[in-house]
Amino acid sequence: MTDSLLVERSGALLTLRLHRPALHNAFDDGLIAQLTGELAQAGGDPSVRAVVLAGEGASFSAGADLHWMRRMAAASESENRQDALALARLMRTLDELPKPTLARVHGAAFGGGVGLVACCDIAIAADSARFGLTESRLGLLPAVISPYVIAAIGPRQARRWFATGEHFDAATALRIGLVHAVVAGDQLDAAVEQQLDLLLAAGPVATASAKRLVRDVLGNADADARDQANAELIAHLRVSAEGQEGLGAFLDKRPPEWAART
16 A cells, blocks of 8 residues: 555455545546556566556546646646656556556546546446546646547547547446446446456456557558468467467366466
8 A cells, every 4th residue: 555546456356546535536746656656567467367447435536636737837848748758658557558457437537537547458437427538628638648548439539528628427438438338336346346257267368468469450551461460379379378278178168277366
């Protein structure tokens, strides 16, 4: 545990819980650094199978802390650039983490909080959750988080929500692709557990590699090179220890060795 972040470990699962409930888990440079460090450590820990990102108290994250914003408004352009790059490192670390990630969203998710949701592989929201890319109300834009939000909701939706800064509800977040499921508040933990069970029933290497496959396919415009790369990937997985165990377990009608919360 740190002042701003709760680190909870349960077997192969790691939960990182934003812990500034009095400020609706708004983040500042300290929380950004702590969260980036914990994610980087989790990425290199072979015993971690999945990471849950959650918020303590009434909200997931209300975005940037006002005191931090006031301090940066008085800072130089160079200082603001370095500050923004630290946030960019956090988002990229979360987006590219070689572990499946799941956002448990309740209450407010505004500004950078939406960025965190968009960077996670799976996002489940309570039906009472509220969202907003509110930077334009301050004469700003969600520039640092934009690659991840646009990837989640598409350019057409992004052009609207970036420009208006309006709030939207969980049903809208589901419709535009920001979250994968919306459930009643008292069912949120059960829905998260269901997704974690599915992740832990799948092969660790396969789940860790899924996002890289998506990224590589989207980034490869050469169809022949893409086919070659995908053929090499599946061939490698089939003969790997995990692939052999998974196929053997399927043929033997037994659970694979990794399908347990250890």
